[in-house]
Amino acid sequence: MAFKENFLWGGAVAAHQLEGGWNKGGKGPNVADVMTAGAHGVPREITDGVIEGQYYPNHEAIDFYGRYKEDIALFAEMGFKCFRTSISWARIFPNGDELEPNEEGLQFYDDMFDELLKHGIEPVITLSHFEMPYHLAKEYGGWRSRKVIDFFVRYATTVMERYKDKVKYWMTFNEINNQKNTANPLFSWTCSGVRFKEGENREEVMYQAVHHELVASALVVKAGRAINPDFEIGCMIAFVPIYPFSCNPDDMMLQVESMHDRWFFADVHCRGHYSSYALKEWERKGYDIKMEPEDAQILAEGTVDYIGLSYYMSDAVKSGVNEETGNKIVGSSASVKNPHVKASDWGWQIDPVGLRYSLNLLYERYELQLFIVENGFGAIDVKEEDGTCNDDYRIDYLRAHIQEMEKAIELDGVDLMGYTPWGCIDLVSFTTGEMKKRYGFIFVDRDNEGNGTLTRSKKKSFDWYKQVIATNGEQL
Numbered sequence: 001m002a003f004k005e006n007f008l009w010g011g012a013v014a015a016h017q018l019e020g021g022w023n024k025g026g027k028g029p030n031v032a033d034v035m036t037a038g039a040h041g042v043p044r045e046i047t048d049g050v051i052e053g054q055y056y057p058n059h060e061a062i063d064f065y066g067r068y069k070e071d072i073a074l075f076a077e078m079g080f081k082c083f084r085t086s087i088s089w090a091r092i093f094p095n096g097d098e099l100e101p102n103e104e105g106l107q108f109y110d111d112m113f114d115e116l117l118k119h120g121i122e123p124v125i126t127l128s129h130f131e132m133p134y135h136l137a138k139e140y141g142g143w144r145s146r147k148v149i150d151f152f153v154r155y156a157t158t159v160m161e162r163y164k165d166k167v168k169y170w171m172t173f174n175e176i177n178n179q180k181n182t183a184n185p186l187f188s189w190t191c192s193g194v195r196f197k198e199g200e201n202r203e204e205v206m207y208q209a210v211h212h213e214l215v216a217s218a219l220v221v222k223a224g225r226a227i228n229p230d231f232e233i234g235c236m237i238a239f240v241p242i243y244p245f246s247c248n249p250d251d252m253m254l255q256v257e258s259m260h261d262r263w264f265f266a267d268v269h270c271r272g273h274y275s276s277y278a279l280k281e282w283e284r285k286g287y288d289i290k291m292e293p294e295d296a297q298i299l300a301e302g303t304v305d306y307i308g309l310s311y312y313m314s315d316a317v318k319s320g321v322n323e324e325t326g327n328k329i330v331g332s333s334a335s336v337k338n339p340h341v342k343a344s345d346w347g348w349q350i351d352p353v354g355l356r357y358s359l360n361l362l363y364e365r366y367e368l369q370l371f372i373v374e375n376g377f378g379a380i381d382v383k384e385e386d387g388t389c390n391d392d393y394r395i396d397y398l399r400a401h402i403q404e405m406e407k408a409i410e411l412d413g414v415d416l417m418g419y420t421p422w423g424c425i426d427l428v429s430f431t432t433g434e435m436k437k438r439y440g441f442i443f444v445d446r447d448n449e450g451n452g453t454l455t456r457s458k459k460k461s462f463d464w465y466k467q468v469i470a471t472n473g474e475q476l
């Protein structure tokens with residue numbers, strides 16, 4: 001059997017994409033609450049505060065806030081061993097810079113974690129999944145400001161103390177590397193609460209904000225270990241491996257350089273210092289990234305226990321190509337379509353083998369446990385007249401990826417902790433704000449405009465995944 005006995009099968013979501021209740025229980029607005037709905041090729045708008053008459057899909061989302069018991073019962077029916085979600089920072093510290101937390105927000109997560117544990121489901125918690133309090137973004141410029149380190153550490157240690165006997169698995173920043181793509185305002189906003197100003201060097205601003213986050217992450221890892229030595233605290237990287245388009249040495253070298261965008265973040269999280277290519281880049285470009293004398297030691301002492309990764313697709317780069325793509329999630333200007341793989345309706349290249357490749361790259365480089373905390377197929381699902389939803393394409397996608405995970409374990413010896421497919425229940429898409437880009441095993445009756453009863457129903461993939469878990473991956 002490829003998967004270990006205690007393999008963490010489950011599902012993943014993020015608070016802002018499913019909770020709703022955006023102004024309930026004392027919660028303050030966060031950066032996701034000012035993002036309108038977009039579509040494939042139509043960017044989400046980031047508004048200056050919440051504007052009357054605008055539609056903000058995350059405000060209601062799928063009302064997990066009001067319905068979590070029903071949803072968790074469905075996860076339990078599928079046999080989930082774990083459930084990955086995030087804590088909404090603005091539920092705990094509504095503005096982010098208060099000294100005392102909001103008890104009602106803390107109680108919500110207490111109740112929700114109790115419900116999970118009642119069903120034998122282990123919570124896996126991301127501390128920051130694209131939703132810092134709006135006030136911090138507006139008044140401090142988000143992670144541009146070093147002061148935010150203290151606010152984050154206060155928030156993180158508050159929840160780690162509170163839930164120290166309920167939550168063992170933590171991650172600091174979700175897909176921290178998305179913001180490497182500075183051409184798309186969505187990424188700097190959601191990763192760091194940063195909006196670029198006219199004329200400033202975006203990349204330098206990004207690196208400064210990231211430095212603050214990496215220091216904060218390291219401080220939280222260290223503080224977390226003191227709170228409960230049994231905690232496992234990881235980072236979270238959007239892992240889109242980059243292939244050379246051909247064996248042309250120029251393509252190969254371009255691939256090596258492009259992969260620095262992926263390694264930059266994981267290197268600091270896992271090795272505790274900036275890599276040589278990063279320092280050289282800053283020197284070459286004349287960047288002045290402000291650091292305090294103690295930062296080097298903080299980074300060295302706060303390395304992670306495991307690597308959480310999302311894997312949806314691969315990318316390919318070709319030398320001589322320099323189109324300004326900007327709006328792509330992968331964000332390399334030399335990216336080209338890979339003729340050997342197909343893509344989803346949203347242009348995400350479907351490449352299960354790329355998952356085994358990624359697991360190999362990461363494991364060989366760091367020799368740390370890996371946890372696939374996102375993977376999945378966003379598609380337009382059709383509800384048949386009899387109420388069923390035959391999402392065979394989703395089953396095919398997931399099956400093919402699980403088979404590659406098996407090979408990575410059995411043939412390559414990768415130490416894989418678990419697998420939590422993204423959006424185990426339909427939720428609001430991050431990049432587009434749509435509901436029609438669905439990932440779930442559970443269908444939620446809600447459309448792009450916010451119409452629908454929010455009723456939950458099982459898709460065909462529900463029973464399929466239940467059987468995968470019941471047989472520990474034997475029956476796919």
Ligand code: BG6
Nearest residue numbers: 014175378428429430431432437
């Ligand atoms: C990852 C994020 O980028 O991919 C999730 O961590 C996101 O928040 C997921 O939802 C899928 O992206 P999308 O745009 O299809 O929702």
